[in-house]
Amino acid sequence: MSLELLLQAAVSGFLMGGIYALIALALALVFGVMGVLNFAHGDLLMIGMYGVVLVSAATGLSPFLAGIVMVPAMMAIGWVVFVLLIRPIVGSAPLVQAQLTIGLSFVIQSAALLWFGADLFNVPSELAASPIRLGAIVISLPLLIGFVVALVASGLLAWFLSATVWGYRVRATAEDPVMAQLCGVPVQRVQRWVFVCATGSLAIAAGCLMGFYHVTPVVGLQFSVLSLLIVVLGGLGDLRGAMVAALVLGVAEALTSAIFNSASAPAALYVLFGAALLLKPHGLLGRGAAV
Amino acid sequence: MKSTSEIAARPEHAPAGAIAAVLRSEGAVAALLVWVVVAIALTMLNGYWVSVAVMMLVWCYLCTAWNLIGGYVGQISFGHGAFFGVGAYCSAYLSTTYGASPWLGMILGMGLSAVLALAVGYIPFRRGLSHLVFALLTLALAYAALYGVSGVRALGGTNGMFMSLDETGLAALRFRDLWPYLIVMAAFNTVLLLVLQVLLNSRYGFIWRATRDNEAAAAASGINLFRSKQLAFAISAAATAVAGGFYAQFVGFIDPHSVLGVHVIIQILLFSVVGGTGTLLGPVVGTFVLFPLGEIMRVQLMSLEAGSHQLVYGVALVAVILLLPGGLIGVLRRAMGGRWFPAFSLAVPHGASAEPLPRRRAAEVEEGAPILIAEAVGRDFGGVVALRSVDLEVRRGEILGLIGPNGAGKTTFFNLLGGSFPPSRGRISLAGQRVDGLAPHECTQLGIARTFQITQTFASFTVAEAVFTAALPGRTFAEARSIAGRVLARVGLEARRDVACAELTLSEQRRLEIARALATGPSLLLLDEVMAGLTPTEVTGVIALVRSLRAEGITVVIIEHVMHAVMELCDRIVVLDAGAVIAQGLPHEVSRDPRVIEAYLGKRAQQFAAAATSGDADRHGGSPNDDV
Numbered sequence: 001m002s003l004e005l006l007l008q009a010a011v012s013g014f015l016m017g018g019i020y021a022l023i024a025l026a027l028a029l030v031f032g033v034m035g036v037l038n039f040a041h042g043d044l045l046m047i048g049m050y051g052v053v054l055v056s057a058a059t060g061l062s063p064f065l066a067g068i069v070m071v072p073a074m075m076a077i078g079w080v081v082f083v084l085l086i087r088p089i090v091g092s093a094p095l096v097q098a099q100l101t102i103g104l105s106f107v108i109q110s111a112a113l114l115w116f117g118a119d120l121f122n123v124p125s126e127l128a129a130s131p132i133r134l135g136a137i138v139i140s141l142p143l144l145i146g147f148v149v150a151l152v153a154s155g156l157l158a159w160f161l162s163a164t165v166w167g168y169r170v171r172a173t174a175e176d177p178v179m180a181q182l183c184g185v186p187v188q189r190v191q192r193w194v195f196v197c198a199t200g201s202l203a204i205a206a207g208c209l210m211g212f213y214h215v216t217p218v219v220g221l222q223f224s225v226l227s228l229l230i231v232v233l234g235g236l237g238d239l240r241g242a243m244v245a246a247l248v249l250g251v252a253e254a255l256t257s258a259i260f261n262s263a264s265a266p267a268a269l270y271v272l273f274g275a276a277l278l279l280k281p282h283g284l285l286g287r288g289a290a291v
Numbered sequence: 292m293k294s295t296s297e298i299a300a301r302p303e304h305a306p307a308g309a310i311a312a313v314l315r316s317e318g319a320v321a322a323l324l325v326w327v328v329v330a331i332a333l334t335m336l337n338g339y340w341v342s343v344a345v346m347m348l349v350w351c352y353l354c355t356a357w358n359l360i361g362g363y364v365g366q367i368s369f370g371h372g373a374f375f376g377v378g379a380y381c382s383a384y385l386s387t388t389y390g391a392s393p394w395l396g397m398i399l400g401m402g403l404s405a406v407l408a409l410a411v412g413y414i415p416f417r418r419g420l421s422h423l424v425f426a427l428l429t430l431a432l433a434y435a436a437l438y439g440v441s442g443v444r445a446l447g448g449t450n451g452m453f454m455s456l457d458e459t460g461l462a463a464l465r466f467r468d469l470w471p472y473l474i475v476m477a478a479f480n481t482v483l484l485l486v487l488q489v490l491l492n493s494r495y496g497f498i499w500r501a502t503r504d505n506e507a508a509a510a511a512s513g514i515n516l517f518r519s520k521q522l523a524f525a526i527s528a529a530a531t532a533v534a535g536g537f538y539a540q541f542v543g544f545i546d547p548h549s550v551l552g553v554h555v556i557i558q559i560l561l562f563s564v565v566g567g568t569g570t571l572l573g574p575v576v577g578t579f580v581l582f583p584l585g586e587i588m589r590v591q592l593m594s595l596e597a598g599s600h601q602l603v604y605g606v607a608l609v610a611v612i613l614l615l616p617g618g619l620i621g622v623l624r625r626a627m628g629g630r631w632f633p634a635f636s637l638a639v640p641h642g643a644s645a646e647p648l649p650r651r652r653a654a655e656v657e658e659g660a661p662i663l664i665a666e667a668v669g670r671d672f673g674g675v676v677a678l679r680s681v682d683l684e685v686r687r688g689e690i691l692g693l694i695g696p697n698g699a700g701k702t703t704f705f706n707l708l709g710g711s712f713p714p715s716r717g718r719i720s721l722a723g724q725r726v727d728g729l730a731p732h733e734c735t736q737l738g739i740a741r742t743f744q745i746t747q748t749f750a751s752f753t754v755a756e757a758v759f760t761a762a763l764p765g766r767t768f769a770e771a772r773s774i775a776g777r778v779l780a781r782v783g784l785e786a787r788r789d790v791a792c793a794e795l796t797l798s799e800q801r802r803l804e805i806a807r808a809l810a811t812g813p814s815l816l817l818l819d820e821v822m823a824g825l826t827p828t829e830v831t832g833v834i835a836l837v838r839s840l841r842a843e844g845i846t847v848v849i850i851e852h853v854m855h856a857v858m859e860l861c862d863r864i865v866v867l868d869a870g871a872v873i874a875q876g877l878p879h880e881v882s883r884d885p886r887v888i889e890a891y892l893g894k895r896a897q898q899f900a901a902a903a904t905s906g907d908a909d910r911h912g913g914s915p916n917d918d919v
Contacts, residue, residue: 037423052787088613094423095367099564100612102557114592114602133775141726159431221553225434263449270435277416281424 004136009258010251012139015147017250022150022205023223024230026198027155032174032237034090039101042223043108044081044199048074048206049215050116056123056210061140064149065125066206069202073116078199082192090191105224112217122214142211150208153201154243162238170194174237176271229273235283245284298625309492317571318488319634322481325351333470341469345541347582349534353573354563355483355553356530361560362568363491365521366505370411371430373436374404374528377477378535379550380440383452386463388445390455391462397536401529407432408528409521413457416520419506437551451546454539463541471515472541481535483530484571490526491571494768499523501568501749508747510731511709511740512761513811517730522756561604565611567618569751576619581607616649647843649774649812650738656722662687662846663739663815663906668717668727669704669870677703678872680717685815690837690847692861692878694854696890699867701850702744706815707740708848710734717870721815726814729889736765740802744820745852748792754803755779761810764767774810782806782836798829801818804835816840818849834860858882866890 018188027041038044048070055066083196085104089097132139161167173190181187213219230249234241252272257265276284295626312321325348353657357371381403382396398515411432415425439814441449454693466472501509502519510516530724541543546557566577581604588600589820615622656662670678678700685691693701707714710731726734749757758778762771779785782802787795795803799822808816818837836854837847851857857864858878865875874881879885 026530085609085613096612098367098426099560100609103605103608103612104558106557106561107609108605110600110602112606206401225430227429228427260442262442264439267442268433268436270431270438274431274435277424277428277431278420281420 003087004256004275008137009254011139013145013251013254014247015139015143015250016254017247018147018150018154019150019205019208020226020230020250021243021246022154022208023199024078024227024246025154025239025267026201026205027158027227028231028234028237028239028242029170029174030195030198031231032239033170034086034191035094036086036090036097036232037228038086039098039224039228040081040105040108040220040226041101041202042225043112043220044074044077044106045202045206045209045223046112046215046220047108048203048216049210049213050112050121050151050217051203052206053123053139054217055129060125062125063209063210064145066123067149067204069205070206074203075196075200078196079192081199082195086195104167105153105220109217109220112220116217118216120214120216123210123213124228127211140212146211147209150227153204157201158239166190166193229269231278233273233276233284235280238283238285241283241285248284310883311487312492313359313485313488315632316486316492318491321355321571321575321644322484323349324572324579325393325484329473330576332473338469339474343583345469345472345584348473348480349538349541350558350562350582351575351578352476352480352483352529352534353479353559354566354578355529355571356534357556357559358563358568358574359487359499359530360520360524361563362570362573363503364520365495365569366520366524366526367426368429368490369556369561370432371531371559372409372433372553373407373429374531375535375538375555376436376440376547376551377404378406378532379539379545380446380452380535382453382536383539384446384546385454387452388709392462393536393540394462397533400532404528404532405525408524412521412875415758416517419516433551433556437547437553439827441483441547446461446613447546449547451549454543456543464537465543472603475780476537476541480535480575484575485573486743494763495519495522497756499758500759501750502790503778504749504751505594505747507711507731507743508749509760510758510809511735511743511747511811512807513732513735514760514763515730515732520742533771533805558604559756561608565618566608567620567624570620571625573620579582580619591852594845605770612627617681648777648845650814650843650845656687658688659686661685663719663721663848665704665708665719666709667718668704668719670707670712671698671715676870678707678714679868681867681872683865683872685846685848685874686863687814687846688841688844689862690841690860692857693848693850693865693866694852694857694864694881695865698869699890700870701867702819702865703870705741705848705850708734708739708817710739712866721726732764737810738812738814739817740808740811740815741817741818742808742821744823746800746804747795748795748800748803750791750793752792754787754792754795754806756782756908757792758784758806759812760808762812764811771810774812774852776907778806779808782840783811784830798825801825801833809840813845816845816847818847818851820850820852821849822853830856 023045027038031037048067051070051073052066055061055069056063059066061273062067081104085100090101127141127145130141132141132144135256161171169180169185172183173187174186176189230245231242233249234243234245253269256268260268296509326345328348336344344695348591353371353375357368360833361367375882376399378397381400382393385391385396385399387394390873408461411428412425415428416903440446446452454465456465459467464475494736498514498519501512502516506516517720533548538550558703562577562581563574565575565581566575584603585600588603592600611618617624661684665681665683668681681704693704695701706712707727708719710726710729710733711727717727718725721737724737724738749760752760755775759771759775762778766774779788782805785801787799794802805821806817825833830853837849837860842845849857849861861878863875864878864881866873866881866887873886873890874884
């Protein structure tokens with residue numbers, strides 16, 4: 001086990017963590033504003049990934065641009081999902097919400113299987129052929145671009161939440177929906193738009209991922225669980241915590257697989273997650289709601 | 292089905308009665324359903340569909356096992372895939388490596404799963420963490436097991452393991468034909484259903500359902516929530532492992548994905564929720580409806596990718612949650628109304644009210660001596676000081692009023708006495724024994740009973756069941772039944788005993804709170820605003836009730852804002868403001884205390900009152916430290 005190898009894993013993991021952050025922020029925001037822990041989050045992302053594949057194939061756009069093109073389509077999907085499925089369960093028991101969104105995840109997964117088959121899709125790109133070398137460390141260009149795009153998108157989100165009137169409304173709704181309603185915030189509209197925009201932002205994340213990643217019908221579940229871990233690790237409702245947790249998880253994931261180099265490696269992540277859940281129930285920064 | 296039955300009420304004592312009760316129950320009907328499926332499969336279906344039927348019974352069994360913790364105790368476990376896998380791997384590893392009987396592996400797998408469940412449940416259940424923590428922790432367990440096993444070469448890694456095929460027969464749990472598998476799995480289902488039915492008819496049924504419906508009320512009823520949840524989780528996990536052992540022998544091959552994959556728990560959730568959790572029939576019916584549908588879809592979609600038939604599962608789950616809360620069985624139950632299986636009926640003779648109510652540790656303190664002493668008790672929440680420092684004693688046989696403006700810390704003080712959370716400082720002793728830091732059920736078992744300001748009910752219980760459950764911990768069925776009858780008559784709820792708790796009026800809910808507290812057999816009764824929102828007539832009724840309880844020797848502390856009732860009822864009054872005692876004494880003394888008037892009405896009112904009553908202003912009695 002050489003130091004370079006570990007450093008290489010840490011850098012790649014960190015860049016991957018930046019993209020995880022964008023995905024998890026959308027989940028954290030949805031949970032914060034409407035209290036729904038969406039187990040189909042990764043499957044919505046997967047729709048975006050397939051969309052990016054189709055758009056890229058049809059137009060020849062790079063996956064990053066194709067992701068931006070996909071935003072309106074994903075927002076429309078978010079709208080439909082919110083109105084049909086999410087709105088009726090806002091305020092229900094958390095496990096009813098979990099079960100309903102698991103059902104949705106199942107539907108999306110099976111539909112993807114019907115439509116695209118189990119084959120692996122990716123977007124061929126010449127960017128991958130020209131990596132950046134920093135000494136012994138190799139940085140894949142698509143991964144770096146994905147990281148930067150995700151970072152910019154996350155920054156825009158932070159700016160929106162902290163500096164605009166609608167951002168204040170969103171935060172007020174997250175803080176206390178009843179109080180927000182009494183202060184004249186149109187809570188239902190805020191919830192709907194947050195869900196729509198969160199789903200839309202998944203298109204950008206999908207674009208970032210498709211620069212170097214592949215999509216199959218099971219990646220949805222994988223990303224659902226991953227973003228769930230990040231949001232819980234960061235502390236429910238704590239966006240900064242989610243950001244930090246995403247980077248930590250990205251690095252931890254890369255390091256465990258580099259160190260253990262075995263099919264068992266991911267198990268370490270889940271053991272760590274269980275320990276963090278018990279030892280830091282308010283999240284890594286200690287500022288989230290108790291789970 | 293008759294709606295009441297003497298037999299159903301005494302399952303613990305008459306074996307014949309117990310058997311009869313089990314045979315007339317949901318569990319027996321569910322088991323019958325399983326055998327109907329067996330009969331249909333053996334007479335009408337071809338080989339392929341018989342093997343589908345075997346797998347259906349495996350899922351049915353898994354859902355039933357999961358339903359104990361997920362449905363009856365209400366703790367959603369995402370980790371049952373791990374227990375299924377443990378059973379499969381134990382049995383497969385032992386039989387292929389050492390040639391041991393798969394039955395031995397199954398038993399070992401049961402033990403291992405139970406230990407695993409107890410280990411995973413320990414911290415969340417001990418600390419009373421939320422349902423979500425438990426759910427996520429079990430999800431982590433499932434994934435850790437899936438990936439963990441994938442890297443173990445002795446267990447075949449990601450390639451999996453093949454069973455040895457040489458031996459056949461019941462001892463090896465391998466058969467040449469399909470039908471013995473069907474019979475064995477049906478027998479497993481039957482045993483599990485009947486065992487669960489017996490458990491649900493016993494005290495555990497009440498304890499588990501109470502734990503699910505309302506943890507605060509269950510703990511105040513003297514139920515040890517930790518043990519209740521751990522027991523159910525361990526039984527559920529052990530039962531699940533059996534199916535794993537069977538699956539390994541039936542299929543002849545296991546790998547991490549097939550027995551430890553997330554699809555295991557997802558399908559369990561699907562079938563159980565669609566059928567209706569928290570009923571024995573629900574998971575059975577859910578599996579019997581959905582699984583064949585999925586298989587038909589699979590055959591129809593044979594040309595397409597494997598797994599796409601599961602679309603029907605997802606759609607069914609979403610539709611049931613949105614349109615049919617309670618699942619298919621919920622619909623059936625509503626349609627049948629009163630003809631559904633009687634959960635429990637209370638065979639208590641009417642008019643048994645003359646006998647005294649039970650009391651725990653009553654005789655240890657003399658009349659008038661302090662039964663409860665709080666010394667410098669305080670409690671902080673983060674940086675907020677809810678209770679600064681309270682010194683207080685309650686004398687045996689008195690009715691003590693605890694008053695003060697909103698936010699004074701009265702309910703916080705009750706929560707400390709009842710064990711809802713420990714004090715940040717100070718000590719509390721009951722009859723000479725320290726009780727601070729004890730869990731709620733321990734306080735209840737020592738003789739402190741409380742009501743809640745916001746009434747806490749068991750949603751799925753009738754009034755009689757709720758009171759019976761509160762009387763149950765530490766007592767036999769017969770004793771608890773007799774106590775429940777007496778308490779119901781005493782608080783005036785006898786006529787409403789078969790009504791669901793959720794359907795009571797506000798006044799009745801408050802009486803039920805008192806009834807639940809009384810049924811635990813308290814020597815010290817804490818009443819938190821039991822008169823708030825009641826009509827004057829109802830208030831008079833409560834006053835008479837509290838007086839009669841004191842006459843029996845129960846010491847009462849009462850938080851109340853209905854001032855005339857406090858003045859009329861209480862022997863002594865303690866006034867709290869901003870987390871500290873500001874006055875105590877006889878009712879008429881306290882009501883003239885300038886500090887009390889200031890606390891309630893503000894400084895100017897206090898000056899006004901002082902001017903008006905300047906004649907006797909110097910006679911005020913209670914000061915915070917008089918009696919301590």
